Amino acid sequence: MFTLKHLIKPPLTKGFVQNVLTRCLFSQKGSGSKKYYDIIIAGGGMIGTTLACTLGKNTRLSGKRILLLESSKDSLYVLPEKYSNRVVSLNPGTKKSLTKIDAWKHINEARFATVKRLQIGCDGVNSQVRNAMGVHYLNWKYDNTGVVATLTFSEEFDNCIAWQRWLPTGPIALLPLNNSQSSLVWSTIPADAKKLLQLTNEQFVDAVNEAIWKVFKHNSYVDQVLKTFDGFLRVSNCSPGLNRRYPPKIVCVEEGSRNMFPLGFGHAASYVAKGVALVGDAAHRVHPLAGQGVNLGFGDITCLDNVLGEAAYSGSCLGNVNYLKVYETKRQRHNMSMMAGIEGLYRIYRSDLTPLVLLRSLGLQTIDVLNPVKKMVINHAST
Template sequence: MFKSLCRGLATSTGSSVAKAAKKSVPKLQDVVIIGGGPAGLSLLAALKASSVTSHLKCTLVEGSSLEPIRKFGQDPPEEYTNRVVSLTPKSVEFMSSKIGSWEYMNQERVKFYDNIVAYDSQDRAARIAFDGSSLAEDGGFLAVMAENINIQSSLLQRIEAMDPEVAPRILDNTKVVDIQSPEEGSPVEDWPIVKLSNGESIQTRLLVGADGYNSPVRKYARIESRGWMYNRWGVVATIKLQYEDYRSIAWQRFLTTGPLAILPLTEENATIVWSSTPELSDILIKTNPAIFPELVNAALTLDEVSLNFIYEKLRVNPDDMSVLEDIQWRQTRLKITDLEENYPLPVVEVIEGSRAKFPLKLSHADTYTAPRVALVGDAAHTVHPLAGQGLNMGQGDVESLVGAIEKGVLRGMDIGSPLVLEPYTSDQWPGNHALMGVCDKLHKIFSTDWAPIVFVRGFGMKSLNMFDSVKDLMIKSISGKL
């Protein structure tokens, strides 16, 4: 009996060890993407939509639930969400022709616009207007406003509509616990191992970080990211205008505290992105909802001395209704024809719960690739939102990386090797760096009221506004069509 018990114990122990060993063996994949934001979903959809790379075994890991994104596609909310971005014609073309996701966008919630007007709070005559009519061959639009969740929903629908034979794995509600290099003597010696919160381990030929500013993938690859915080916050909100603005204009006013942009959506809807100091951002978030629309109107039209007076009153009491009379009195000093022709339509309402703020920063990775690792989107770079190029830079990353992988596959190369990946960095990094530098310099130039700089920038805006050929080049650069 004792021998039988020993044999049974040995068998049971051996079986447990065997099961544990089997469980610990990582699942092999060609591509693992960490992050289910627009960049991560775009990369997954593009790889599976390409006839060259559709055979690759791909897995996307997202820490939060994707169910709200699926729900948006089936039953979108009545009001716009507050995370809205501007898509360039190049990004729209990529989503249409390469990914095939544009047809899944909720078209009733996208707004094409073809004009941008930027003006200076320190000099009323200093303004510049961009007309997208020079892009007539590309549909005649300068950019498209769309909600982040609409973009994600279209990408997810495109992925889930793919042939089951090429459909990738998507693991949501799953966090990355650790990323490790394989032990010496492993059958696949240099493929990264991703350990997940569901107990699964995946070993991958190529690991892609689409996992944001604090990217674990970037840290695993020991890629340095350099930059700085701006000591500024971006305040976003969804608003209602007095009526629909058929002029189809994106407005931006440069204030010394940071630029305020009011961007068109469908019908009378619009969204704002207000870059502000930490103190002002608190005021903007706490201000009574009945006051906030008039505060936006004031910031778009009044001089900064008046604005500072109003801010101080709201700092003391966010519910001080007397500021409404202050704003109205100061606006009566402006000509009605000037307000109607040269400024946005009045804001009449802020959507409840739509106000939010986030810190502004600049960061740029030293490189976008390492052996068996690539970075896209915010994992590679973050930029000041004044030019609205953050998501478009990420889309450019994805398009370039997919192109590099396709070339590698066609040449029979290992898609995780530096020979395949390095062309992606050389293609994207310089252009992204230059654009980030321009945004940074614009922020610094316009965030001052020092008279000599105010004079020079005002003279520059007035002069530039007279040269349509130069503005056309700038438009093509902004739209990604240069």
């Protein structure tokens, strides 16, 4: 029996994905006892809802009762004509997970229980479940604020590439929405972020175009080394070539789409305790520069689903800490390496020291021409 309670929380975009996931949830009534739930999931966002769907599809958990807790008011979701300014970047691993629960086809087309055996915290960065566990939470705030908006280009084209440029104050990125629009994620200092939101639409568009196209002063020594290295690559027939594409000029920002939010880092020393597990932002938080935050959460779901399935199959209690530790070990090994890589990129690109500027420039140029290394990086980010 799979029993679920969920209240829809509207926000291609997070709201749309969440609505699709909610439609994939199901409830089957039965005559079993209603005095307890086997699993309680706190937080009905994308991660919590996907986890509920995934566990509900797990045949080894077919006899378990699951409760999804969400504090938002129940409301009918209607797909808005305009895009939300909160857009997520989903990798192939996430797509596979959503396909497994029959949610991807929809995307492509368009609190209390008397007794609990396992509580899962999917309640975000300020997780109350994590706080109740009392685990050490390493965290800090970046001197960056994320500015988001929906942008329209001057012409339609095959908009299938996500763009990112590093500016002195932080990265600016464009995530494709359709052939004429992209979602902006601009990380900059808080003072500049506030100014960007106070600009008129025309001034904001000018500021974005300048940020994307402005030629900044280069280090002459670094330029000379890169020129020499590029010549070496050409002689070695390893040059990446000159077939590069650039985004067209931006002409419009969607009315009302501009917003900003604080950026930070966070990681729980422990993901689990007896009868409790943390998933998604409740366990870890990263800078959005690599677009991997939500994908780490979906990876947590896949792993926890397998672990709980094994626990149920073996007849063990779902809150058995020995099984939950398997989940914690596997996900911390993956998440911490990814988080360290993202944090390393952030700190390297924040520096203007000549050795670091040269290191990052040569590193990216080398990875670009070494396909095996490039594939390895892509594969790790896709799991």
